[in-house]
Amino acid sequence: MIEATGIHLTEADKKNITAADFGLSRIREEGVQILTLFNTNRMAAKILVLLPYQTEPEHWHPPVGEDPGKEEVIRGIWGDLTFYIPGEDNMLEGFIVDGKDSCYTMRHEVVIEPGDQLVLPPGTKHWFQAGKRGAVLYSFSTRVTDLMDQFTDPDVVRETVIG
């Protein structure tokens, strides 16, 4: 899906692809595929892929030590993508994962077209979801502290990664 968008991947890139199921063991519904382009002590860039109707669980990036928390900027590359962030409920395109009303509390929908960007300051609760075609997006961020991420769903275990 990434190469279909015209992005040239090196062999090194391809070795940096993982899939996360967040310990929920239902990756087709709740999960994300991650290609890490780089990850230094100060910043990171990833390409995220969602399969059709796949949902990344709601979470936020808390302060870690002297770091105010991860700031993230996403940029749409391809496909059908909606983000959910704080604000009035205007949910139209997306859906709440079956039986998980309490785990997806942000209902302000932002449709992300290719090239659209969204800045997520530290602490911003967010989740996102692909529509019919799936979605490919960039995630740029300050220092990655993913193991410190906080999730609304108490069943999430962040460190589970399927290689």
Add this chain to the structure above:
Amino acid sequence: MIEATGIHLTEADKKNITAADFGLSRIREEGVQILTLFNTNRMAAKILVLLPYQTEPEHWHPPVGEDPGKEEVIRGIWGDLTFYIPGEDNMLEGFIVDGKDSCYTMRHEVVIEPGDQLVLPPGTKHWFQAGKRGAVLYSFSTRVTDLMDQFTDPDVVRETVIG
């Protein structure tokens, strides 16, 4: 050139294109075209375009206040691109701008193919140059402090930007 590489630009992106001649008033030889994708207080992403045989002057990112200096990661997108950084002189593809030997002191050449990445820690002297086709590349960085950049060429005036 950017759109020819398959990157989708929004109208907002297109308004964020500038050209820098570094006060040298010979942009076709020494200069760069810059599309800023985003620029927050903590990080930035830009697409840089070099015309055929155009050269970005040698510079480095010094510490600024409590910031250890801008860390930059570049990633090749398209074209003929060589970077010059500290290390043994192995210069082969590129050339020193006429009469400017003392302004281009780094002679360790790294050929950047599409997808190749290079991490430039703060303080790393670097310059880069396009070959026959020109070049398009990403520059990801921590907080932008470009007005503080230090240049080897004493004639550089950083703030000159041609809109």
